[in-house]
Amino acid sequence: xxxxxxxxxxxxxxxxxxxxxxxxxxxxxxxxxxxxxxxxxxxxxxxxxxxxxxxxxxxxxxxxxxxxxxxxxxxxxxxxxxxxxxxxxxxxxxxxxxxxxxxxxxxxxxxxxxxxxxxxxxxxxxxxxxxxxxxxxxxxxxxxxxxxxxxxxxxxxxxxxxxxxxxxxxxxxxxxxxxxxxxxxxxxxxxxxxxxxxxxxxxxxxxxxxxxxxxxxxxxxxxxxxxxxxxxxxxxxxxxxxxxxxxx
Amino acid sequence: xxxxxxxxxxxxxxxxxxxxxxxxxxxxxxxxxxxxxxxxxxxxxxxxxxxxxxxxxxxxxxxxxxxxxxxxxxxxxxxxxxxxxxxxxxxxxxxxxxxxxxxxxxxxxxxxxxxxxxxxxxxxxxxxxxxxxxxxxxxxxxxxxxxxxxxxxxxxxxxxxxxxxxxxxxxxxxxxxxxxxxxxxxxxxxxxxxxxxxxxxxxxxxxxxxxxxxxxxxxxxxxxxxxx
Numbered sequence: 001x002x003x004x005x006x007x008x009x010x011x012x013x014x015x016x017x018x019x020x021x022x023x024x025x026x027x028x029x030x031x032x033x034x035x036x037x038x039x040x041x042x043x044x045x046x047x048x049x050x051x052x053x054x055x056x057x058x059x060x061x062x063x064x065x066x067x068x069x070x071x072x073x074x075x076x077x078x079x080x081x082x083x084x085x086x087x088x089x090x091x092x093x094x095x096x097x098x099x100x101x102x103x104x105x106x107x108x109x110x111x112x113x114x115x116x117x118x119x120x121x122x123x124x125x126x127x128x129x130x131x132x133x134x135x136x137x138x139x140x141x142x143x144x145x146x147x148x149x150x151x152x153x154x155x156x157x158x159x160x161x162x163x164x165x166x167x168x169x170x171x172x173x174x175x176x177x178x179x180x181x182x183x184x185x186x187x188x189x190x191x192x193x194x195x196x197x198x199x200x201x202x203x204x205x206x207x208x209x210x211x212x213x214x215x216x217x218x219x220x221x222x223x224x225x226x227x228x229x230x231x232x233x234x235x236x237x238x239x240x241x242x243x244x245x246x247x248x
Numbered sequence: 249x250x251x252x253x254x255x256x257x258x259x260x261x262x263x264x265x266x267x268x269x270x271x272x273x274x275x276x277x278x279x280x281x282x283x284x285x286x287x288x289x290x291x292x293x294x295x296x297x298x299x300x301x302x303x304x305x306x307x308x309x310x311x312x313x314x315x316x317x318x319x320x321x322x323x324x325x326x327x328x329x330x331x332x333x334x335x336x337x338x339x340x341x342x343x344x345x346x347x348x349x350x351x352x353x354x355x356x357x358x359x360x361x362x363x364x365x366x367x368x369x370x371x372x373x374x375x376x377x378x379x380x381x382x383x384x385x386x387x388x389x390x391x392x393x394x395x396x397x398x399x400x401x402x403x404x405x406x407x408x409x410x411x412x413x414x415x416x417x418x419x420x421x422x423x424x425x426x427x428x429x430x431x432x433x434x435x436x437x438x439x440x441x442x443x444x445x446x447x448x449x450x451x452x453x454x455x456x457x458x459x460x461x462x463x464x465x466x467x468x469x470x471x472x473x474x475x476x
Contacts, residue, residue: 058375085381095376099394108390109380161380 016063039207088158148179271429285351290358320356342423365396
């Protein structure tokens with residue numbers, strides 16, 4: 001595949017979501033190409049996380065369409081589980097499985113879904129663990145790890161399924177400040193390796209430096225989007241200007 | 249007659265110790281069998297309720313589970329035992345009927361215990377499993393349920409103690425359990441104190457033993473929680 005040729009990975013059209021009648025997303029249109037690193041920013045309550053969670057149907061959209069690798073995800077006949085294998089997700093609260101060792105956390109889904117044999121999965125897991133500098137923690141349990149280590153394990157857990165896109169839901173928001181860097185470094189390396197990423201974040205430095213597109217969500221709509229240079233250097237809307245003045 | 253001579257006469261000379269031993273055996277068998285059935289029924293109901301929650305097409309499952317729990321919890325276990333022995337399973341021996349009845353009864357209580365255990369597992373665990381591509385059932389089996397069981401082990405222990413003592417009404421359907429055996433010895437020997445005190449003591453020892461065992465178990469779990 002030619003790296004410069006754009007290949008559509010996810011096409012979101014008119015995405016709507018309400019919680020108990022309260023609109024959270026009011027018609028979102030986004031195209032995500034393979035290799036994109038998209039940061040979603042915005043004030044709290046703007047629908048950033050909901051948008052991300054709709055992409056892999058952890059939240060069921062009330063309207064609109066999500067086409068992933070040519071398949072309409074909102075169609076009832078679509079096998080969501082199969083598609084989710086291709087969409088890794090990293091949560092704010094890590095959500096590692098506390099009753100399993102780090103290695104079991106990484107291998108349980110690929111082995112259960114018969115994507116790899118146990119041996120293959122363990123080999124892959126160890127390689128990836130080494131890449132994030134945690135090979136020596138394979139036999140540890142999640143609660144023996146620091147927050148930063150947990151989140152790196154969570155990233156590796158998603159990568160073990162060899163996803164085509166990685167969704168990050170405020171991956172550093174629950175971390176102590178001194179641990180944010182180690183997680184962002186892993187994400188940066190992942191982005192540089194060509195992984196398609198959608199990142200909901202408050203880390204404006206990361207958004208500016210790593211992403212190729214920034215989406216500013218406000219009150220359930222995309223208020224502004226563009227390259228980091230456009231969004232951060234030359235914000236057009238008043239809402240974005242006032243948001244940036246508060247967070248930068 | 250000295251107390252020891254009396255004991256000898258009541259239990260040994262008359263061969264009544266065999267009756268007591270047999271009763272003890274039956275009490276243990278009924279308790280363990282019923283516990284097993286109870287845990288299985290409880291888990292199935294709790295998981296079925298979890299899956300049917302908020303799914304209109306599975307509303308009937310939810311209603312059936314609620315009906316089961318309501319009816320079983322609303323009927324005294326002795327009445328249930330009599331119904332099963334004399335109406336539902338006529339011709340079946342007392343011990344199997346007792347195992348089944350106490351199991352079904354315990355299952356209703358266990359269902360609530362397991363359900364609370366499942367609800368206590370963080371919602372993010374299911375989401376993490378689903379986001380990896382696991383089906384709801386796979387995520388339940390591998391991720392949520394094992395954690396739920398860990399949460400409720402102490403409660404299951406309590407249920408086991410309650411169950412052990414509940415089985416003392418098995419005599420209603422011609423089962424010679426520990427209680428009935430003691431009562432039979434009292435009847436045969438006109439010695440009320442010794443057989444009944446013995447029976448009481450055996451239950452007490454069993455319950456204290458179980459409680460100790462549970463404490464050890466809980467400490468072990470607490471240690472592994474720290475490890476985790």
